[in-house]
Amino acid sequence: MPTIFGNLCCIVRRCIFSVLSIGPMPNHIAFIMDGNRRYANKRSLEKGTGHRAGFSALISILRYCYEMGVKYVTIYAFSIDNFKRKPQEVQSTMDLMKEKIDELLTEQSIVNEYEVRINFWGNLNLLNDSFRLSVEKAMRSTCHNTGPVLSVCVAYTSTDEIAHAIEMSCYEKRDMMKELHACSCKNDFFEEYDMQSVISVVDFERHLYTSGCPDPDIVIRTSGTNYCLFV
Known part of the structure; x- marks a missing residue:
């Protein structure tokens, strides 16, 4: 009976989503995963239980988004500021x-079902070796997938992204000026230097972690101070 009921619910959900997808549909939805610890504390659950509940709900939400035709989903999962928490809590998270990323790469996962391409955005050098290897494997294994795009922000803040883009733009301009100096004669060097040395908006945007991805149409933060939507 539970299996029959579950299959019926799945069919009804797909029918509803098919109708909804006929109308205007967001191209890109972003979720800020927040409130997992409050969710667990409120229910007197063990540490980490809230995060597991959040990840389970995330898979359901991804399925809903993909069934409705959303092409880009971004998850803000772990901020650089979160590294300030207790070391054992950071390691546990x-x-x-890592466990959930490895699960996404299994044959029966939602990633393979929908041909999802996975990105990870952030300062990945801050991750421990084991986690970073899983992240790199996920991006490498799905880079040729042609379905929706899932971007996961880990070791990420917007200020770090801006600083990174500026730094990379400066490095790029420095190398360009060295090449220009080597190839140009003295008479036209300074004219070319003035034209090429300025960092433009295009230069800046090209070096953002989010380069190539459209801006979110909707950003959803999953909890307030007294509730958690990822349940």
């Missing part, structure tokens, strides 16, 4: 995320 890293281990859980």
